[in-house]
Amino acid sequence: MASARDIRRRIKGVKSTGKITRAMEMISAVKMRKAVQSVVAIRPFAISAIELLKQLDVATKGDSHPLLTVRPVKKELYVLITSNRGLCGAFNTQIGRKLRQILAQDTDREQAFITLGKKGETVVRRLGKEIIASFPHVIGAPTVAGMRAVARVIVEEFEFERVDRVVMVYTDYISVMTQEVKVRGLLPVAIKDTKKALNEITNGTSQAEAASAKLLQAEYIIEPSPKKVLWRMIPRLIEMELYHAVLESNASQEAARMMAMRNATDAAKDMVSDLTLAYNQIRQGKITQEIAELSAGMAAVTK
Amino acid sequence: MALIKLKVITPEKVVIELETYQATLPVIGGEVTLLPDHMPYIGAIQAGEIMLRKVAGGEEINLATSGGFAEFHDNTLVILADTAERAEEIDLVRAEEARSRAENLKKEQVHMGEEEYARTAALIEKEFARIKVARKHHSRRGASLGNGS
Numbered sequence: 001m002a003s004a005r006d007i008r009r010r011i012k013g014v015k016s017t018g019k020i021t022r023a024m025e026m027i028s029a030v031k032m033r034k035a036v037q038s039v040v041a042i043r044p045f046a047i048s049a050i051e052l053l054k055q056l057d058v059a060t061k062g063d064s065h066p067l068l069t070v071r072p073v074k075k076e077l078y079v080l081i082t083s084n085r086g087l088c089g090a091f092n093t094q095i096g097r098k099l100r101q102i103l104a105q106d107t108d109r110e111q112a113f114i115t116l117g118k119k120g121e122t123v124v125r126r127l128g129k130e131i132i133a134s135f136p137h138v139i140g141a142p143t144v145a146g147m148r149a150v151a152r153v154i155v156e157e158f159e160f161e162r163v164d165r166v167v168m169v170y171t172d173y174i175s176v177m178t179q180e181v182k183v184r185g186l187l188p189v190a191i192k193d194t195k196k197a198l199n200e201i202t203n204g205t206s207q208a209e210a211a212s213a214k215l216l217q218a219e220y221i222i223e224p225s226p227k228k229v230l231w232r233m234i235p236r237l238i239e240m241e242l243y244h245a246v247l248e249s250n251a252s253q254e255a256a257r258m259m260a261m262r263n264a265t266d267a268a269k270d271m272v273s274d275l276t277l278a279y280n281q282i283r284q285g286k287i288t289q290e291i292a293e294l295s296a297g298m299a300a301v302t303k
Numbered sequence: 304m305a306l307i308k309l310k311v312i313t314p315e316k317v318v319i320e321l322e323t324y325q326a327t328l329p330v331i332g333g334e335v336t337l338l339p340d341h342m343p344y345i346g347a348i349q350a351g352e353i354m355l356r357k358v359a360g361g362e363e364i365n366l367a368t369s370g371g372f373a374e375f376h377d378n379t380l381v382i383l384a385d386t387a388e389r390a391e392e393i394d395l396v397r398a399e400e401a402r403s404r405a406e407n408l409k410k411e412q413v414h415m416g417e418e419e420y421a422r423t424a425a426l427i428e429k430e431f432a433r434i435k436v437a438r439k440h441h442s443r444r445g446a447s448l449g450n451g452s
Binding site for chain 2: 038041042044045048049051052055056143144145219220221222223224226228229232233236239240243
């Protein structure tokens with residue numbers, strides 16, 4: 001049986017752990033809110049990008065671009081977006097599990113990886129797959145400019161035909177309680193899919209559809225040429241999709257961490273109350289024993 | 304009189320949203336000035352200065368951009384920019400530093416690949432645009448920034 005002093009020490013330890021997890025929970029809540037806000041902040045851009053893309057799509061019928069060309073897939077490039085740090089519940093485990101599932105089905109092709117996040121890098125390394133590039137720093141405080149380097153590597157690998165298809169694996173934030181691992185094609189660009197992706201970013205806002213319906217009637221002057229504008233636009237769209245995926249992933253990660261830390265805080269509270277009960281029992285037992293001894297002594301003296 | 308409804312958007316935020324009489328954009332191969340009731344227009348913007356006037360001959364509003372796209376129809380102008388900053392947001396001293404850093408980068412890397420060179424050149428161009436816009440702003444406001452004119 002643990003002594004009263006040991007128990008007291010444990011209560012103290014558990015309490016301070018509980019304080020830490022509680023603080024972490026609150027930090028995650030703030031970070032999550034920030035990431036969710038950033039997702040909302042891309043919407044105006046995405047809506048306008050859809051309009052522009054539709055217009056260009058109409059104007060450039062039949063033109064091909066290296067990034068639009070579908071090739072037979074000999075080698076596939078996965079862009080894996082995870083977190084840099086742990087203590088976020090099942091967040092990284094989930095994405096690792098999904099990845100293994102995908103890879104189990106996709107055995108007749110070579111695979112390569114680009115990882116955003118240290119945890120994903122570890123997973124891929126354990127699987128013994130090739131890592132072309134790792135970007136652990138761009139997800140900390142994501143910016144579009146930060147995604148440019150990632151997009152560049154991806155586009156380069158694809159353009160020089162070192163890989164024939166690029167897909168993104170990331171966690172989509174649905175709510176605080178639910179996050180879902182998603183797989184999305186990035187290259188070759190299928191304009192239809194891109195529009196769908198952008199629509200998802202905007203949450204299918206009816207505003208976007210109304211605006212673009214009106215737009216299709218207009219005759220545009222396009223400078224320098226529809227083709228050139230579209231070609232300049234495609235890399236931007238890839239950057240934006242990456243940026244969006246990272247924000248979703250960060251929001252999911254912080255949500256998962258928040259839940260994990262809340263559970264930890266609750267567990268700490270339960271433990272403290274159990275320990276306090278045990279401590280009080282021992283303390284009471286000791287007092288009872290002392291009184292018994294005292295009265296026995298008294299009885300011996302007064303006789 | 305009709306005005307142009309203008310929005311400058313980056314993926315991070317809506318930088319500016321206002322009604323303007325005139326908008327001059329640094330498109331590839333030159334400059335384009337849009338006035339109300341212009342024809343529908345789509346253009347690719349390069350690094351440079353976006354200039355707005357709320358009334359004809361009125362005061363200029365300047366923005367520095369590193370490139371993007373412009374779309375105009377029915378007196379609505381949407382600019383999708385990679386980055387865009389209002390003149391008053393730019394810290395001139397820091398912008399100068401950033402440019403000299405970019406230029407040093409160009410000098411140091413003698414054996415720079417073509418692509419690397421292009422990237423650095425684009426960076427310098429962007430910083431030039433920022434400085435130009437910021438200087439204009441400061442000199443007009445009479446803000447004495449030493450090297451600011």
